[in-house]
Amino acid sequence: MNCPYGVRRESQKNMSLLQVRDLKTYFYTDAGVIKAVDRVSYDLKEGETLGLVGESGCGKSVGALSILRLIPNPPGKIVGGEAIFEGKDLLRISEDEIRQIRGNRIAMIFQEPMTSLNPVLTIGLQIAEALELHRGFDKKGARGEVARLLRMVGIPDAERRINDYPHQFSGGMCQRVMIAMGLSCNPKLLIADEPTTAVDVTIQAQLLEVIKELTSRLGTAVILITHNLGVVARHVNRMAVMYAGRMVEVGPSVEVYAHPRHPYTIGLLASVPRLDQPRKERLVPIDGQPPDLIHLPPGCPFLPRCSRRMERCSVEGPELREVGRDHMVSCWADID
Amino acid sequence: MNDILIEAKNLSMFFPITKGIIRQRRIAEIKAVDDVSFFVRKGETLGLVGESGCGKTTLGRCLMQLIRPSSGEVYLEGENLCNMEAEQLRLIRQKMQIIFQDPFDSLDPRMTAGEIVAEPLRVHTKIRGNELKEKVAGLLRVVGLDSSMASRYPHQFSGGQRQRLGIARALSIRPKFIVCDEPISALDVSIQAQIINLLEDLQSEFDLTYLFIAHDLSVVRHLSHRVAVMYLGKIVEIANRDALYRVAKHPYTVALLSAVPIPDPVVEATRERIILKGEPPSPIALPPGCNFHPRCPIGIEACREEIPSLREIERGHWVACHLA
Ligand SMILES: Nc1ncnc2c1ncn2[C@@H]1O[C@H](COP(=O)(O)OP(=O)(O)OP(=O)(O)O)[C@@H](O)[C@H]1O
Ligand SMILES: Nc1ncnc2c1ncn2[C@@H]1O[C@H](COP(=O)(O)OP(=O)(O)OP(=O)(O)O)[C@@H](O)[C@H]1O
Ligand SMILES: [Mg+2]
Ligand SMILES: [Mg+2]
Numbered sequence: 001m002n003c004p005y006g007v008r009r010e011s012q013k014n015m016s017l018l019q020v021r022d023l024k025t026y027f028y029t030d031a032g033v034i035k036a037v038d039r040v041s042y043d044l045k046e047g048e049t050l051g052l053v054g055e056s057g058c059g060k061s062v063g064a065l066s067i068l069r070l071i072p073n074p075p076g077k078i079v080g081g082e083a084i085f086e087g088k089d090l091l092r093i094s095e096d097e098i099r100q101i102r103g104n105r106i107a108m109i110f111q112e113p114m115t116s117l118n119p120v121l122t123i124g125l126q127i128a129e130a131l132e133l134h135r136g137f138d139k140k141g142a143r144g145e146v147a148r149l150l151r152m153v154g155i156p157d158a159e160r161r162i163n164d165y166p167h168q169f170s171g172g173m174c175q176r177v178m179i180a181m182g183l184s185c186n187p188k189l190l191i192a193d194e195p196t197t198a199v200d201v202t203i204q205a206q207l208l209e210v211i212k213e214l215t216s217r218l219g220t221a222v223i224l225i226t227h228n229l230g231v232v233a234r235h236v237n238r239m240a241v242m243y244a245g246r247m248v249e250v251g252p253s254v255e256v257y258a259h260p261r262h263p264y265t266i267g268l269l270a271s272v273p274r275l276d277q278p279r280k281e282r283l284v285p286i287d288g289q290p291p292d293l294i295h296l297p298p299g300c301p302f303l304p305r306c307s308r309r310m311e312r313c314s315v316e317g318p319e320l321r322e323v324g325r326d327h328m329v330s331c332w333a334d335i336d
Numbered sequence: 337m338n339d340i341l342i343e344a345k346n347l348s349m350f351f352p353i354t355k356g357i358i359r360q361r362r363i364a365e366i367k368a369v370d371d372v373s374f375f376v377r378k379g380e381t382l383g384l385v386g387e388s389g390c391g392k393t394t395l396g397r398c399l400m401q402l403i404r405p406s407s408g409e410v411y412l413e414g415e416n417l418c419n420m421e422a423e424q425l426r427l428i429r430q431k432m433q434i435i436f437q438d439p440f441d442s443l444d445p446r447m448t449a450g451e452i453v454a455e456p457l458r459v460h461t462k463i464r465g466n467e468l469k470e471k472v473a474g475l476l477r478v479v480g481l482d483s484s485m486a487s488r489y490p491h492q493f494s495g496g497q498r499q500r501l502g503i504a505r506a507l508s509i510r511p512k513f514i515v516c517d518e519p520i521s522a523l524d525v526s527i528q529a530q531i532i533n534l535l536e537d538l539q540s541e542f543d544l545t546y547l548f549i550a551h552d553l554s555v556v557r558h559l560s561h562r563v564a565v566m567y568l569g570k571i572v573e574i575a576n577r578d579a580l581y582r583v584a585k586h587p588y589t590v591a592l593l594s595a596v597p598i599p600d601p602v603v604e605a606t607r608e609r610i611i612l613k614g615e616p617p618s619p620i621a622l623p624p625g626c627n628f629h630p631r632c633p634i635g636i637e638a639c640r641e642e643i644p645s646l647r648e649i650e651r652g653h654w655v656a657c658h659l660a
Contacts, residue, residue: 055524056495156614170615171388200387200551201595202612209611227525230597234604254601264526269599271529273558275581276598282536283558285529289494 017188017221018044018067023081023091025059025066028074032294036062038245039081041320044189049215049222051236051253053229055290059245060225064191066091068106069098086188104134107182109175111194117166117174123150124162127181134185149180153210172203176210183214190215193225208235229272233257238326241265244291244301247320251327259336261329263308300332308333341545342399342513343375347408349394353620366619368394369405370569373646376513381539381546383560383577385553385592387616390566392549396515399547400432401425412513430460433506437518439498443490449476450486453504460509475504478541479534496527500534507538515547520555532559553596557581562652565589568619568627571646575653585655587635588628626658634659 025037037059044050052060065071067083067090083090086105090098102108110116118126127149128142137145143162150158153176166174175195182190192211196204212235215222224236232239232253239256241249241264249262260266267286273279288305297303299314306313312332320328323336349369354360368391376382384392398405401417410417417428433456436442443452453472457463463471473483479500490498499519506514516535520528532555538544550556556563557577564574565586573586584590594609612631617623623630629639638658646656 055526172615201553201597202387202591203615205595205597205609205611228597229525229599230604233599233601234597236601257600258602268526271526272599273554274598274600275554275557275593275596276600276603279557279577283529283532285533286526287530289496290524290527 015046016043017046017048017085019082019084020067021082021084023063023066023083024079025062025071025076026079027076029294034293035245035296036076036293037066040242040245040247041081042240042247042250044221044223046188047216047219047221048238049212049224049236051232051239052223052225052242053227053232053239054242055227057290057293058242060242061193063242064108064193064223064225067191068102068108070102103130103187104185105187106189106191107185107187108191108193109178109182109195111197116178119166122163122165123169123177127177127184130181131184145184149184150177152183152214153177153180154206155180172199172207175199175207179207179211179214183218183220186218187220189221189223191223191225194227195224196226196231197228204231211235229269241268244293244296246301246317246330247328248302248331249327249329250320251324255324255327259324261323261327261335262302262331263306263333263335264302266335267305267307300330308335339377340375341378341413343411344395344399345373345409345411347372347395347398347410348406349391349398349403350406364620367569367622368619369398371408372569372571373408374564374571374574376545376547377561378512378545379539379543380561381548381559383556383563384547384549384566385551385556385563386566388551389616389619391569392566393517395566396434396517396547396549400429400434400515402434430456430509431511432513432515433509433511434515434517435499435502435506435519438522439495439502440490440522442502443498445490447489448486449481449488449490449493449501452490452501453486453508456505456509471508475508478507478538479504480530494527495523496530499523499531503531503534503538507542510542511544513545513547515549517549518551519548521551528555535559553593565592568616568622570627570656571654572628572656573654574646579650579653585649585653585660586628586657587632587659591633626656 021041023037023040027034027036040063054060066078071078078091124146127146131137131142131145146162147158155161155173155176196207226232236253239253240247243264249256249265256265260269270284271286273283286305291301300317303309303313310332318330318332320330323329347369348371350365350367352362353364353366355363372395386392397403399410405418412428412431450472453475454468457468457471472486476483476486481497481500520531523531539546548559560577562576563580564571567588573589584593591610591612598604610633614631617630625640625642626644629635632639644656644658646654648654649660
């Protein structure tokens with residue numbers, strides 16, 4: 001009532017879309033139990049873009065796939081936690097309900113567009129199929145909508161290219177098709193899993209601009225998974241850093257880049273050469289090897305490579321704690 | 337100049353595209369490397385960048401004669417490799433080695449680490465027995481692996497360790513020239529800096545000359561003395577590192593540099609970038625004139641008709657652009 005319009009808008013923008021709490025996804029293999037995702041928690045607001053970074057095998061994809069319950073079982077199993085999306089716990093709703101949400105309220109695009117597209121169907125048919133399935137288009141209507149979608153993601157000469165097969169498209173164009181398909185149902189959330197790793201920087205820039213422009217126009221929230229720290233800096237407001245299945249640092253990206261608080265994040269940012277700075281004589285790497293998820297040390301998984309380790313770290317693993325506004329870190333050391 | 341180790345003159349590699357199974361008709365060709373000339377000086381690193389499919393790997397393989405080029409010449413210390421017989425080449429190959437992008441695919445899974453590193457020595461030298469064992473142990477230590485790891489198999493190593501193995505193998509016969517074909521692209525960010533430092537250390541210790549192929553322009557600046565930029569089979573710009581990164585002259589290089597995201601949101605928020613329009617054309621159906629003109633933000637009429645040649649516009653700075 002005495003709430004000015006601007007403030008209400010602001011609070012609406014801050015509405016939480018997805019709350020993940022203590023998510024655990026394990027793989028039970030002959031060699032042992034892989035704790036691919038271990039007690040991961042984060043929030044995503046409506047329309048927000050969250051960047052998820054971390055090295056290969058740290059659980060980024062499994063974490064995202066778990067939300068959609070796309071984990072192969074066996075050997076995988078979601079062991080615990082919740083993922084509240086629009087008021088429902090995605091981990092507990094029925095199989096029918098989650099199928100309704102997949103590709104509809106939550107869309108996903110993957111790293112290798114070529115392998116996600118069916119090689120023997122034309123581009124147009126594949127998108128039309130999705131439209132008929134999820135949005136109740138008839139055949140003719142779908143065709144018009146397909147052309148509109150292809151134009152939307154910047155494919156020139158869209159009407160004619162509808163009849164092309166995937167191999168007639170470059171990698172960048174296939175990824176545009178995936179983006180068009182992902183956004184065709186107007187999802188509330190788009191999970192983009194390394195959407196640009198298979199292309200080079202000029203095409204990467206084009207694709208990320210397309211995703212950014214369309215999702216902000218449609219008000220779609222995005223989880224952008226990438227190992228490229230530059231991509232996160234350019235396209236993401238809030239970021240989460242994972243290491244060995246755990247969330248080690250979460251916060252506004254401006255804050256995390258300026259004042260990283262976890263030794264892993266600090267090491268990562270210090271180890272990459274930067275074009276905007278004078279060339280360094282020597283790079284400063286993070287020592288040691290990537291973690292072996294089956295044989296993690298007790299306590300903190302980063303311990304073997306950490307320059308700030310203390311006695312406590314080998315006894316108990318740290319939990320995420322708040323160290324600044326909206327900035328969380330899981331580390332016993334007080335770093336600022 | 338005497339300080340040139342390896343030089344390519346008008347080097348081309350065209351792959352035929354054929355149709356039909358029994359009587360293969362040649363219907364087109366891919367100009368993977370198209371009339372390329374450049375040299376690498378002794379002890380220097382020449383960085384080679386360009387988008388996927390522009391011909392970097394093919395160029396590296398042609399230099400080493402792992403594939404025989406369609407035309408042109410390659411001189412290693414003044415000797416033309418392109419008209420050498422197989423036996424002569426075998427001897428020369430000891431001077432050249434290659435490190436591959438994928439440490440997972442490039443090592444034989446049935447061989448132990450020790451056998452992998454020893455293989456070039458067995459092929460090219462008469463070293464055997466204990467002497468060989470010691471040599472292998474020494475090489476493993478040089479690349480930062482424990483010599484006790486010699487009996488392990490590739491799958492028992494991490495990606496970064498496997499890349500170290502590949503480097504140890506390449507070093508074993510004391511080459512002068514190493515083609516590093518995206519040696520760090522498959523590695524985790526936290527491991528990349530380890531391998532970059534190792535490559536630098538080895539270069540000064542063993543006086544190595546590198547052709548360093550990579551996508552990542554920040555890494556290329558860190559490692560290279562000079563940098564060549566390729567676009568669809570042609571070198572479009574080649575210059576000293578600082579000249580290229582400070583005052584790039586070719587519009588493709590300029591776009592490439594502006595597209596590199598900087599890992600700092602504050603810098604990114606204010607950065608000017610050139611987003612190129614369109615896709616690179618197919619290497620089978622190249623446009624007339626300059627290969628880059630369909631995407632070029634500054635092209636003029638002449639660019640559609642005339643292929644620009646690589647000209648030296650400042651000392652040591654070569655550009656293939658009508659407008660440079
Ligand atoms: N089907 C499976 N069976 C067994 N282990 C699996 C399976 N899928 C994933 N894992 C394991 O789960 C862990 C997390 O994998 P995930 O794919 O989430 O990594 P990621 O962070 O996405 O890595 P990348 O950057 O390489 O894509 C890995 O250690 C992997 O070995
Ligand atoms: N053996 C071959 N037969 C036919 N075409 C080939 C062959 N090898 C390469 N090509 C083609 O030659 C062109 C150049 O390929 P090349 O592998 O040299 O590119 P690149 O610059 O190394 O790319 P990337 O960055 O993806 O490694 C591509 O169009 C490729 O499809
Ligand atoms: Mg993944
Ligand atoms: Mg290549």
